[in-house]
Amino acid sequence: MSTTTNDSTRNGVDTATLFATIDAVKAAPEAAKFQFRAHNEWVSGTHSRGTIHDFFGVGEERAHERSFTFDADHPAVLVGRDNGPTPVEFVLHALAACLTAGLANVAAARKVRLTSVKCTVAGDIDLNGILGLNPAVRNGYEQITVRFTVRGDASAETLRSIVEQSRARSAVYDIITAGVPVNVEVDAG
Amino acid sequence: MSTTTNDSTRNGVDTATLFATIDAVKAAPEAAKFQFRAHNEWVSGTHSRGTIHDFFGVGEERAHERSFTFDADHPAVLVGRDNGPTPVEFVLHALAACLTAGLANVAAARKVRLTSVKCTVAGDIDLNGILGLNPAVRNGYEQITVRFTVRGDASAETLRSIVEQSRARSAVYDIITAGVPVNVEVDAG
Numbered sequence: 001m002s003t004t005t006n007d008s009t010r011n012g013v014d015t016a017t018l019f020a021t022i023d024a025v026k027a028a029p030e031a032a033k034f035q036f037r038a039h040n041e042w043v044s045g046t047h048s049r050g051t052i053h054d055f056f057g058v059g060e061e062r063a064h065e066r067s068f069t070f071d072a073d074h075p076a077v078l079v080g081r082d083n084g085p086t087p088v089e090f091v092l093h094a095l096a097a098c099l100t101a102g103l104a105n106v107a108a109a110r111k112v113r114l115t116s117v118k119c120t121v122a123g124d125i126d127l128n129g130i131l132g133l134n135p136a137v138r139n140g141y142e143q144i145t146v147r148f149t150v151r152g153d154a155s156a157e158t159l160r161s162i163v164e165q166s167r168a169r170s171a172v173y174d175i176i177t178a179g180v181p182v183n184v185e186v187d188a189g
Numbered sequence: 190m191s192t193t194t195n196d197s198t199r200n201g202v203d204t205a206t207l208f209a210t211i212d213a214v215k216a217a218p219e220a221a222k223f224q225f226r227a228h229n230e231w232v233s234g235t236h237s238r239g240t241i242h243d244f245f246g247v248g249e250e251r252a253h254e255r256s257f258t259f260d261a262d263h264p265a266v267l268v269g270r271d272n273g274p275t276p277v278e279f280v281l282h283a284l285a286a287c288l289t290a291g292l293a294n295v296a297a298a299r300k301v302r303l304t305s306v307k308c309t310v311a312g313d314i315d316l317n318g319i320l321g322l323n324p325a326v327r328n329g330y331e332q333i334t335v336r337f338t339v340r341g342d343a344s345a346e347t348l349r350s351i352v353e354q355s356r357a358r359s360a361v362y363d364i365i366t367a368g369v370p371v372n373v374e375v376d377a378g
Contacts, residue, residue: 036275039285064271091361094277094283131221148375170328176369180329182366184352187337
């Protein structure tokens with residue numbers, strides 16, 4: 001990363017483009033309707049392979065510059081072969097990445113230069129739920145804790161307020177804390 | 190994959206070990222308390238890098254056989270450099286992988302041999318929410334649709350009931366539909 005930044009690029013964020021994008025959406029709110037997708041194919045046992053490539057946004061079908069492929073599995077202690085992280089770990093990764101991206105954008109908009117952002121996201125889960133052994137135990141995480149370490153050219157109070165604004169505008173934080181209706185359709189022909 | 194299966198291994202699932210694990214947890218419910226973790230380090234702009242390695246379970250600290258590393262970013266149309274999927278796409282991948290792993294386990298337990306399982310998970314999101322342009326629009330997905338194509342040596346009705354049981358016991362489905370409390374801590378020293 002460059003040690004000098006002009007007024008438009010800060011923290012690797014092109015704030016001119018960021019603000020232009022916000023203005024464009026203000027003028028045409030329909031442009032902000034996106035559909036993201038993940039495709040998945042079962043391999044064997046708890047091992048599956050996901051592909052992320054195509055999405056819809058700004059009025060048309062689009063695609064990432066390349067396809068991203070991710071294996072998921074269970075570790076041996078959960079009767080898998082450890083070919084990838086567990087699905088519930090990908091959820092934690094998504095939360096960490098969403099809050100971090102937001103933090104960089106918000107800091108850039110507030111003219112704060114970040115030097116380091118790290119976090120660990122930990123989720124506590126009691127597998128008596130998914131194993132069907134205790135109806136009082138839920139299937140998912142009971143709680144999730146995010147621990148950020150943030151450094152930059154602003155006061156601790158300002159840095160904390162940037163994290164707070166990222167949390168308040170995070171898509172993944174909202175998905176995880178507030179819930180989303182999920183419809184499951186099956187072609188079992 | 191082998192074309193022959195004995196009574197213990199089906200769909201790549203070692204059902205003897207699966208049932209032994211369930212019996213072990215019945216005898217010692219504390220063994221089922223797990224903590225999963227994702228670590229993340231900001232790279233630049235909306236680009237960050239997540240690492241999944243360590244976790245706690247069955248009474249002790251454990252780790253995957255290797256570290257898994259995943260970049261996340263925004264595509265150019267969302268003012269990023271497309272170094273990885275967006276965080277919200279990882280959420281869809283997690284849901285697909287969780288339902289698919291459960292499907293293989295449930296089918297094995299019910300002595301159904303699967304031949305093919307594919308799905309696409311699609312999430313609709315209106316970015317007027319995270320852009321702060323419309324307070325009536327939420328930050329996260331408005332709805333998620335999972336479309337499974339399942340083939341195996343059982344009736345369509347049986348295959349559908351296996352998907353339904355996987356959904357009813359899915360950790361990620363529960364996380365996404367029912368919500369989880371998330372606590373954010375900040376070291377901004």
